[in-house]
Amino acid sequence: MDAALRDAGLSDVIEDIEIRLLLEALNLRYHYDFRNYAQASIRRRLKQARQRLGMPTFSALQEALLHDKAMLPQLLGYLTVQVSEMFRDPSYFRAIREKVVPVLRTYPSLRIWIAGCSGGEELYSLVILFREEGLEERTIFYATDISQEALETASRGIYALDRIKGFTENHRLSGGKSSLSDYYTTGYGGAVFDKSLRDRVVFSDHSLVTDAVFAEMQLISCRNVLIYFNRELQNRAIGLFRDSLVRGGFLGLGSKENLRFSAHADGFANFVRDEKIYQRREG
Amino acid sequence: MSGAPPRIVVIGASAGAIQALSVILPELPADFPVPIIIVVHVPTDRSNILAPLFETRCRMTVREAEDKEQALPGVIYFAPPDYHLLVESDATLSLSTDEPVLYSRPSIDVLFESAADSFGDAVSAVILTGASADGARGLKAICEAGGVAMIEEPETAQADTMPLAAAAACPEARILTLEAIADYLMKDIAA
Structure with missing residues (x-):
C-alpha cells in the first residue's frame, strides 16, 4: 500500500472516531441520541452539516456544539430534515x-x-x-x-x-x-x-x-x-x-x-x- | 489494477441504462463472489421494472433492495424508485428519503460515497451511460479511498454526459467499453 492510500485509510478512521465522539457529545450534553441511527445516512447528513456550518472538522463542530447552545437547533435541523409529500404513495x-x-x-x-x-x-x-x-x-x-x-x-x-x-x-x-x-x-x-x-x-x-x-x-x-x-x-x-x-x-x-x-x-x-x-x- | 480485493461492486447508470446493463449483467455467473449494487435513474412513480426485467436475463439473483437487508454474494440489488440507497460497513443496505441530489433520487453519488466510506479501497465502481452529472462526485470519493473506478467509453455510450463528467472528476479512472467492463468483472473478480 503506498503512502497516499495509507493516508486515505487513516483519515477515514479518524473521521469515524470524530463522528462517534460528536454523537456522544450530542447525547451527553443535550440528550439527543443519534448513536443508533443507520450509519451511512447519519454520516452523510453530518458531512453536509459540517460543510454548511463552515467547520473544518467534526472535532471543531463538536467543540462549537458543546460550548454554544445556538449550534444545537442548527445541527438538529440537518440531522432531522425530512422531505415528504401529502398522500405520498x-x-x-x-x-x-x-x-x-x-x-x-x-x-x-x-x-x-x-x-x-x-x-x-x-x-x-x-x-x-x-x-x-x-x-x-x-x-x-x-x-x-x-x-x-x-x-x-x-x-x-x-x-x-x-x-x-x-x-x-x-x-x-x-x-x-x-x-x-x-x-x-x-x-x-x-x-x-x-x-x-x-x-x-x-x-x-x-x-x-x-x-x-x-x-x-x-x-x-x-x-x-x-x-x-x-x-x-x-x-x-x-x-x-x-x-x-x-x-x-x-x-x-x-x-x-x-x-x-x-x-x-x-x-x-x-x-x-x-x-x-x-x-x-x-x- | 490497484485496490484491495473488492468486497462490493457498485454501478450507476441513467439514460440508456437498460441496454448497457444488458451487455454486462447476463455475463456474470450465479456464484459471483460479491454483491452488486446498482442505482439507475428511473421515474419516481414507484413502479419497479428493473429487478423483474433483469431477473429473467441474469444467472445472478436480482432483487430490489430492502431496508436493512444484508447484501449477499451472487445477488444484484437495484435501488427502489424514489429512495436513496446506501451501503453500511457491515454490508447491510439502508434506504433514505433525503432530498434528491442533482434532481435524482435514487442518486448515484449517494450510493458511491457511502460505499467509499464503508469499504474504502475494497470497492469496484462503474459509471455507465447517462445524461446527467450524477456519479462524478461519488466516483471521485471511490478513487480517493483507493477503490477501482471504471467508466464506460463516452464515445460509444448512448449518452456521454455522465461518463464525461465522471472522467473529468476522476482522471485516474479506467475508460472501458461495456465488453471490457464485463470482462474485468469476470476475470478480476469472478475468477
Missing part, C-alpha cells in the same frame, strides 16, 4: 381508506399516532382522509417528532405552492372524496391549510429512541422514519409501537420498510401486505 392511503377505515368505524372513539410527523404532510393527509370518511370528530391525532422545528412547521401547515400540484394528484389517486383545494387558501407565498384541520391534533415532542409508550392507539402511521435507524433501534421502535397499540390496532410503515428483521414481528400480522399495513395480534 397514494395506494397506501387508499388501503387505509378502503381496508382500515371500515374496522376503525367500529370504535366509538379513536386515537391515531403519526410518529415522526416531520413537516406535517402525512398528518394533514390523514386528517383530511378521516374528515372525508366522517371519522374526524371521534378522533384525536397525536403528531410527534423529536425536532421542535419540525413540530412548528407542522403546526403552521403552510406549504410551497409548487408542491400543491403533486399533493393534489396524490390525493386524487388515493381515492379522495373532495377537492384538496377545499382545505387551503393561498397567501404568504404558499398554500395555508385550514386551521380547523388541527382542531383534533395534539403536537408533542417525543423520541422513538428514548421515550416510552404512548396511550392506547388504534392506528400508528410511521413512514420512512425507521429507515434512518439501525436494526437495534428499529427493534426498539417497533416494540414501542406494539405496546402502544390496542389489540387489533394497525401499524402502517413506509413502502420499503418491513418487520422482517424485528424481534417483535410475531406480535403483528400482515393486514395489507403490499402497503406494509400490519395488525397487532390478539393476546
Whole structure:
C-alpha cells in the first residue's frame, strides 16, 4: 500500500472516531441520541452539516456544539430534515381508506399516532382522509417528532405552492372524496391549510429512541422514519409501537420498510401486505 | 489494477441504462463472489421494472433492495424508485428519503460515497451511460479511498454526459467499453 492510500485509510478512521465522539457529545450534553441511527445516512447528513456550518472538522463542530447552545437547533435541523409529500404513495392511503377505515368505524372513539410527523404532510393527509370518511370528530391525532422545528412547521401547515400540484394528484389517486383545494387558501407565498384541520391534533415532542409508550392507539402511521435507524433501534421502535397499540390496532410503515428483521414481528400480522399495513395480534 | 480485493461492486447508470446493463449483467455467473449494487435513474412513480426485467436475463439473483437487508454474494440489488440507497460497513443496505441530489433520487453519488466510506479501497465502481452529472462526485470519493473506478467509453455510450463528467472528476479512472467492463468483472473478480 503506498503512502497516499495509507493516508486515505487513516483519515477515514479518524473521521469515524470524530463522528462517534460528536454523537456522544450530542447525547451527553443535550440528550439527543443519534448513536443508533443507520450509519451511512447519519454520516452523510453530518458531512453536509459540517460543510454548511463552515467547520473544518467534526472535532471543531463538536467543540462549537458543546460550548454554544445556538449550534444545537442548527445541527438538529440537518440531522432531522425530512422531505415528504401529502398522500405520498397514494395506494397506501387508499388501503387505509378502503381496508382500515371500515374496522376503525367500529370504535366509538379513536386515537391515531403519526410518529415522526416531520413537516406535517402525512398528518394533514390523514386528517383530511378521516374528515372525508366522517371519522374526524371521534378522533384525536397525536403528531410527534423529536425536532421542535419540525413540530412548528407542522403546526403552521403552510406549504410551497409548487408542491400543491403533486399533493393534489396524490390525493386524487388515493381515492379522495373532495377537492384538496377545499382545505387551503393561498397567501404568504404558499398554500395555508385550514386551521380547523388541527382542531383534533395534539403536537408533542417525543423520541422513538428514548421515550416510552404512548396511550392506547388504534392506528400508528410511521413512514420512512425507521429507515434512518439501525436494526437495534428499529427493534426498539417497533416494540414501542406494539405496546402502544390496542389489540387489533394497525401499524402502517413506509413502502420499503418491513418487520422482517424485528424481534417483535410475531406480535403483528400482515393486514395489507403490499402497503406494509400490519395488525397487532390478539393476546 | 490497484485496490484491495473488492468486497462490493457498485454501478450507476441513467439514460440508456437498460441496454448497457444488458451487455454486462447476463455475463456474470450465479456464484459471483460479491454483491452488486446498482442505482439507475428511473421515474419516481414507484413502479419497479428493473429487478423483474433483469431477473429473467441474469444467472445472478436480482432483487430490489430492502431496508436493512444484508447484501449477499451472487445477488444484484437495484435501488427502489424514489429512495436513496446506501451501503453500511457491515454490508447491510439502508434506504433514505433525503432530498434528491442533482434532481435524482435514487442518486448515484449517494450510493458511491457511502460505499467509499464503508469499504474504502475494497470497492469496484462503474459509471455507465447517462445524461446527467450524477456519479462524478461519488466516483471521485471511490478513487480517493483507493477503490477501482471504471467508466464506460463516452464515445460509444448512448449518452456521454455522465461518463464525461465522471472522467473529468476522476482522471485516474479506467475508460472501458461495456465488453471490457464485463470482462474485468469476470476475470478480476469472478475468477
